[in-house]
Amino acid sequence: MIRLDDVGLRYERARGQPRDGARAGGRGHGGGMRDGQTRGSPDEVLRDIALDIPAGAFRWVLGPSGAGKSSLLRLLHLSVLPTRGQMELMGIPIHRARRAVLARLRRRIGVVFQDLRLLPELSAFDNVALRLRLDGLPEARIEREVGEMLRWVGLGAKLDVRPRQLSGGEQQRVAIARAVVHRPPLLLADEPTAALDDRQAVRLIELFRELNQLGSTVLVATHNDGLIRRFPAPALRMDRGTLRSDG
Numbered sequence: 337m338i339r340l341d342d343v344g345l346r347y348e349r350a351r352g353q354p355r356d357g358a359r360a361g362g363r364g365h366g367g368g369m370r371d372g373q374t375r376g377s378p379d380e381v382l383r384d385i386a387l388d389i390p391a392g393a394f395r396w397v398l399g400p401s402g403a404g405k406s407s408l409l410r411l412l413h414l415s416v417l418p419t420r421g422q423m424e425l426m427g428i429p430i431h432r433a434r435r436a437v438l439a440r441l442r443r444r445i446g447v448v449f450q451d452l453r454l455l456p457e458l459s460a461f462d463n464v465a466l467r468l469r470l471d472g473l474p475e476a477r478i479e480r481e482v483g484e485m486l487r488w489v490g491l492g493a494k495l496d497v498r499p500r501q502l503s504g505g506e507q508q509r510v511a512i513a514r515a516v517v518h519r520p521p522l523l524l525a526d527e528p529t530a531a532l533d534d535r536q537a538v539r540l541i542e543l544f545r546e547l548n549q550l551g552s553t554v555l556v557a558t559h560n561d562g563l564i565r566r567f568p569a570p571a572l573r574m575d576r577g578t579l580r581s582d583g
């Protein structure tokens with residue numbers, strides 16, 4: 337499902353500020369991976385990452401603040417591409433894939449990131465429905481599945497409300513519903529319980545475990561020790577940009 341071999345990541349420098357005339361390394365969508373293949377460059381935020389996660393796995397992603405957890409998840413979501421090394425996702429070698437293939441792959445990944453990226457002009461219902469509409473599902477089925485998902489996260493009474501009229505925790509629950517409504521084969525969640533109370537946090541991880549039992553591979557970055565104890569699972573432990581242990 338996920339295979340990384342000696343992967344490194346540098347973020348792009350601000351435009352106009354190349355250091356020593358070097359080309360920017362980390363990139364957004366679609367750049368070539370041959371740029372910036374400098375091993376161990378001091379500004380790499382991820383270094384020497386080797387990973388092999390089988391389909392259907394559940395992994396916590398742990399480590400102190402700044403260790404690289406979000407960066408690893410962004411890499412797995414293809415929001416950034418590795419600046420060196422090889423990466424394979426759902427059987428696709430990323431370094432050889434064309435933009436259109438990467439875009440299709442990205443649509444198969446559910447994400448809950450710290451910045452929720454809800455569309456402000458759309459209701460909670462429409463934010464969640466968007467993905468299914470892009471996939472061309474019939475409207476009656478969308479109605480049923482989105483309604484069911486929003487009720488599950490406790491927002492059944494707020495289907496028509498826009499994000500700015502929802503609390504932080506409610507917005508986060510909309511983002512969670514949106515991430516899982518299409519039953520993605522890969523689900524990446526970065527601190528998904530940060531704005532939730534304990535009961536909601538437990539419910540959320542139960543939902544993630546259910547999806548995992550239905551076959552989704554799930555990676556969840558968290559600082560919440562209580563949850564890790566309650567839901568024992570192998571962990572990717574990050575430390576200063578490297579993977580300290582896997583399992």
Ligand SMILES: Nc1ncnc2c1ncn2[C@@H]1O[C@H](COP(=O)(O)OP(=O)(O)OP(=O)(O)O)[C@@H](O)[C@H]1O
Binds near residue numbers: 347381400403408
């Ligand atoms: N867009 C960016 N551009 C440049 N550097 C970045 C960017 N995002 C993160 N970094 C740097 O990458 C390193 C790892 O950050 P990252 O957010 O991945 O850590 P984290 O383990 O998720 O931390 P936290 O637990 O605080 O969220 C940090 O040194 C951070 O300053």
